[in-house]
Amino acid sequence: MTKRFCDLCGKEIFKIQETYRVCVESSASIYASKQDIADVIVDVGEICPACAKRIHQTVQELKLEGVANG
Numbered sequence: 540m541t542k543r544f545c546d547l548c549g550k551e552i553f554k555i556q557e558t559y560r561v562c563v564e565s566s567a568s569i570y571a572s573k574q575d576i577a578d579v580i581v582d583v584g585e586i587c588p589a590c591a592k593r594i595h596q597t598v599q600e601l602k603l604e605g606v607a608n609g
């Protein structure tokens with residue numbers, strides 16, 4: 540069986556069911572005028588549950604920040 544490692548923290552992922560794929564795309568309206576929109580898309584490979592949770596939390600915080608700044 541092939542070993543799987545988290546693409547972010549490098550830890551070994553023991554249960555293959557616990558791998559996550561994450562794709563974060565910035566608000567299209569902000570970058571609509573830019574040609575290099577691909578640069579604002581974060582697409583990591585397979586990550587562990589801990590990193591998935593951290594990304595989720597961070598994204599939520601960023602969204603709240605965006606709302607607060609209007």
Ligand SMILES: [Zn+2]
Binds near residue numbers: 545546550586587
């Ligand atoms: Zn990780």
